[in-house]
Amino acid sequence: MAINCTVNKKKVSLDIDPNTPLLWALRDHLSLLGTKYGCGIAQCGACTVWVNGEPTRSCVLPISAVSNAQITTIEGLDPVGKHPVQVAWDELDVPQCGYCQAGQIMTAAGLLKKNPHPSDQEIVDGMSGNICRCGTYHRIQEAVKLASKKIKK
């Protein structure tokens, strides 16, 4: 039986194995390639998307669990890149290779949605679940701070 959910405000119907992790449904079946595979075992955060507004690791979440859910991927955060987190990421020139950054941005935007003005320690803790092999950690932390300031305005 097909699984219906909403992805980036569009209704979709997935008629595939219900055990398929959301990550692969997005990438292989919905052609949403912004969400990345890094480990497949919920360790790196590269695959982070929002499920009903909550940052979630899509590599270990079967689509059977997202029936009727609202899913937001990096493509849906703000398609033209005007979300404060995206703007801050560009302004501070965070990306090196860029591969982990969709997951970082979805985690950061999720963090700021819950807590628009986090302390430095809350930023460090909130972002430490995401690996960046290039080591952009300092700029990630600074960019979350900058995005938080942008939200204030």
Place this chain on the structure above:
Amino acid sequence: MKTSRRDFIQKTALFTGVFTLGFDWFSADASEMEVVASAGRFNAFLSIDSLGKITLFSPNPEIGQGIKTAFPVVVAEELDVDWAQVQVEQANLDTKLFERQLTGGSGALKHSWERLRKAGATVRKMMMQAAADQWKVDVNSCKTSKGVVLGPSGQKATYGSLAEAASKLPIPTEVSFKDRKDYKIIGTRVKGVDNKNVVTGKPLFGIDIRKPGMVFAQIIRPPFGATLKSFSAEDVKKMPGILDVVSFKNKVAIVGSSTYEILQARASLTCDYGSDSPLESNSTHAKWFDEGMKSDKAQVMRKDGDFAAALAKAVKVVEATYECPFISHSPMEPMNFFADVKKDSALLAGPTQVPQPAQKAVSDLLKIPIDKVQVEISKMGGGFGRRLNNDFVLEAAELSSIIQKPVLVMWTREDDMSGGTYRPAARYHFKAGLDANGEITAFYLRGVGLNAGNSTRQDNFPVGAIENVLIESFDQKSAVTTGPWRAPITNFLGFAEQAFLDEVAEAGGKDPVQMRLQLLAKVISNPVGKITYEPARFEEVIKQVAEKAQWKKKPGVHQGFSVYYSHLSYVAQIAEVKVENGKPKVTKVTAVTDCGEVINLSGAENQVKGAIIDGMGHALYAKLNFQAGVASPQNFNAYRMIRGNEVPVIDAHFVNNGIAPTGLGEPALPPTGGSIANAIYAATKKRHYKQPFN
């Protein structure tokens, strides 16, 4: 400055729409023809069309080192345009157009610095000439600013309006470059040209490649040293979404229409392996290190004076052994590649640091003429040297030729971590003989590497400052595949040497910074044998870092020093450690780098900070174990990567000397393990001899 014809394209046809003559390098791709038809391609690196659109082409693969931004910055500077005016495009592999299209060895800027400046300066001169002709004035009375030629009596013409006329002029053979005090872009903070696409999740990477009719595949590879005896394909072939199961070169490939279906099929496939000789385990490697240390077959890499005689006379002898395991590169984007092999042509696309060798290897393997093998370069989710080995390209091409379909071969994280071409494991033994004043009179190093080639860097400092030196290397062949890993060899040798020199300084009663400076003073006044580094540049980074980090001037702060020269750049570091709950914690690393002219300050800082974090993370945690030819761990749950809550403050400085730029993707890594280990020693009196520390 002479302009060589080689860098420039015959451009007479550019504005006429006749592209057949002199344009064989464009193959017969209609879409590319159109692009060229509407754009005045002045040379390999840039085009300016009559509407004023300026496009800069970046030839080298981008792995996160920032080359796609840095190269065009240099061209734009000499062209004298506003950075906001230009667009940057990744050029595909084109061996006729570009001389060096690869990423590795931190060598791109050193190679291309002259070339890039010439590419910009030449076209700037042509624009001025075109304007001078039009205004009937002397070209020397014209100036440029922000993509506009300015005439002596206030005339103005944009490059776009001059493009057609300029393109018809002869290419000047003499051009002059800007004085660096007039630089407007070089040395500033320029944001990555791909940032916008990255933050909006555009499909930029190899793993995102989608082509019509494409299928997916994963490949099961044998343990190191093993051969495939049999595998159970029949049931697997019937599983949903599975299109084929084929075997080649001891590997089994599962071809399917989606990743998850292939993963499911993989879980039910069993392979039987055999081997002629025992498969390698940790104990094999330990035994090989012991044997290699004793072997009389080590190669003498360097000999100055008489080490043995000098050691016999030494008042004090310091000795230490250091060891590092095989480690994986683990770029965030696992290996993958797309191939579409037809009877007599092939299209390859994806993340390789070395597209040209990929083209050649595929041409050789499949007997397809090299000019029929096309390579598209995608952005890469990191490389760290792993994508210098084209094994994954060849596999994809071979599989595509077998199944006769366009295919994207994807490696899981487990495949990537267990699939080889690792940083080689190595063991080092150092000995130093000191005289009564604590001066080093004798210095010995033997490196034993497993598939490491020469595991030493025999001409590197402190060699050149010591009268009696013996450096030996012993390489043991292993079935475990190895390859360059960010700062090859020096990524661990740098740690071992800098940690050892810290012990030597202590034994000789010297301050580690002062000891380095005294040794360098000796190299300057009276060098021993051949030296490959510039001692004055070494001195400068050392002095600056000592000042910036307030070496030994911060009461209660435990500091460790190191300095290393690699890829023609010099990096000195001071790490600081504090003890928290009985455990040492690295709180700060100050680094001073001399990589010559800094092209993009933002990118340069990223490289230095990234390399230090990389060096620290791997020094603390990384290790692969081997059991019967199989590497583990295979994923990030047990193979720990450094995380954002563990990184120290990093204070990155650059020497401002205007020397031609040298490498920066790697040089900040080798000194890192040493500065940290030496700071940990200062805090805890415990020395580290092995990586990982934890």
